[in-house]
Amino acid sequence: MSKITIIGAGSVGATIAYTMVVNGTASEIVMIDINGEKSLGEALDIRQGTPFCAPVSIYAGSYEDAKDSDIVILTSGVARKPGQTRLDLAQTNVNITKTIIPQLVKYAPDAIYIVVANPVDILTYQFCKTSGLPEHHIIGSGTILDTARLRSRLSEYYNINQQNVHAYVFGEHGDTSFVPWSLANISNIPITQYRACLKEDKEVLSPELVYEEVETYIRKSGGKIIQRKGATFYAVAASVVHICKCIFSATDTTLTVSSMMHGEYGIEDVCLSTLTVVGREGIKGKLVAPLNEQEQALLKKSADSLKDVIKNLDI
Ligand SMILES: NC(=O)C1=CN([C@@H]2O[C@H](COP(=O)(O)OP(=O)(O)OC[C@H]3O[C@@H](n4cnc5c(N)ncnc54)[C@H](O)[C@@H]3O)[C@@H](O)[C@H]2O)C=CC1
Numbered sequence: 001m002s003k004i005t006i007i008g009a010g011s012v013g014a015t016i017a018y019t020m021v022v023n024g025t026a027s028e029i030v031m032i033d034i035n036g037e038k039s040l041g042e043a044l045d046i047r048q049g050t051p052f053c054a055p056v057s058i059y060a061g062s063y064e065d066a067k068d069s070d071i072v073i074l075t076s077g078v079a080r081k082p083g084q085t086r087l088d089l090a091q092t093n094v095n096i097t098k099t100i101i102p103q104l105v106k107y108a109p110d111a112i113y114i115v116v117a118n119p120v121d122i123l124t125y126q127f128c129k130t131s132g133l134p135e136h137h138i139i140g141s142g143t144i145l146d147t148a149r150l151r152s153r154l155s156e157y158y159n160i161n162q163q164n165v166h167a168y169v170f171g172e173h174g175d176t177s178f179v180p181w182s183l184a185n186i187s188n189i190p191i192t193q194y195r196a197c198l199k200e201d202k203e204v205l206s207p208e209l210v211y212e213e214v215e216t217y218i219r220k221s222g223g224k225i226i227q228r229k230g231a232t233f234y235a236v237a238a239s240v241v242h243i244c245k246c247i248f249s250a251t252d253t254t255l256t257v258s259s260m261m262h263g264e265y266g267i268e269d270v271c272l273s274t275l276t277v278v279g280r281e282g283i284k285g286k287l288v289a290p291l292n293e294q295e296q297a298l299l300k301k302s303a304d305s306l307k308d309v310i311k312n313l314d315i
């Protein structure tokens with residue numbers, strides 16, 4: 001038996017719920033939204049497809065229904081408008097989260113929390129600082145989505161299975177994110193050497209991969225999708241459901257998710273994404289993977305940029 005509560009039944013919350021039902025991720029899913037009609041409608045629509053899925057109870061509820069949840073997912077908030085940065089959203093969504101935290105802490109004090117609403121690193125920090133819950137139970141989805149975008153882009157470029165691509169996006173889920181290319185490899189071959197190892201396909205891969213272009217593509221992906229269809233929700237839903245699966249499977253898994261820094265890479269008192277081990281109890285630890293000097297400086301820059309935002313917020 002596994003119970004998940006989703007706060008916010010908008011595009012992201014509803015798509016997470018749907019993805020979970022189709023994947024059989026949980027046996028009970030509660031959807032809570034300030035707009036009760038919306039959560040009722042979404043839960044009903046998803047429920048009517050359940051005869052074709054693994055048994056699941058999915059319903060719209062109130063905070064009381066979050067009781068005994070294993071995982072609570074926070075997607076409530078205002079979404080980015082075209083042209084708006086994630087940080088522009090900060091105080092608005094901090095204020096929304098402020099009203100929600102006391103109710104969640106009251107009914108689901110033992111749950112593992114996954115923060116998805118933006119700006120995700122700031123809201124994860126707010127959750128850590130103000131909820132009183134253990135930090136290892138608070139996970140921001142962070143750059144798991146950016147990492148998925150990177151892996152899918154590299155797999156397209158090299159025409160290779162995404163699962164063979166091991167590359168990560170670190171830092172803020174936002175404009176100061178970056179790829180530590182020194183860690184990136186395909187099937188254990190450092191990415192810088194991979195092209196030279198290819199025998200037949202080199203000509204279809206020209207021009208050569210330009211790392212900066214890939215990073216820009218990743219950073220701009222969310223904004224470009226929002227411009228085209230108004231919101232992003234499929235890839236983030238797949239990413240969040242993957243985090244839940246890692247938790248339920250109790251198999252320790254490395255993910256780039258956001259959590260409180262405590263001196264790793266000399267950074268503290270801010271939440272951002274580095275390689276993190278996630279297991280049944282939430283965050284099990286962080287891997288301080290070796291970064292070169294330039295990468296360490298980029299991580300520090302990302303942390304400083306988040307701290308600059310935090311100091312101007314009323315959390
Ligand atoms: N971390 C990530 O990788 C991603 C984060 N997001 C973020 O997720 C959030 C949700 O995005 P969408 O679902 O597209 O937005 P949406 O506008 O479709 O849904 C937000 C939902 O939150 C609800 N809500 C607002 N205030 C609430 C409150 N006080 N209590 C309960 N529910 C409340 C609204 O009624 C609405 O149904 C946004 O902040 C967005 O930027 C979106 C995509 C990726």
Ligand SMILES: CC(=O)C(=O)O
Nearest residue numbers: 080118145222223232
């Ligand atoms: C909306 C957002 O944060 C993203 O798609 O990256």
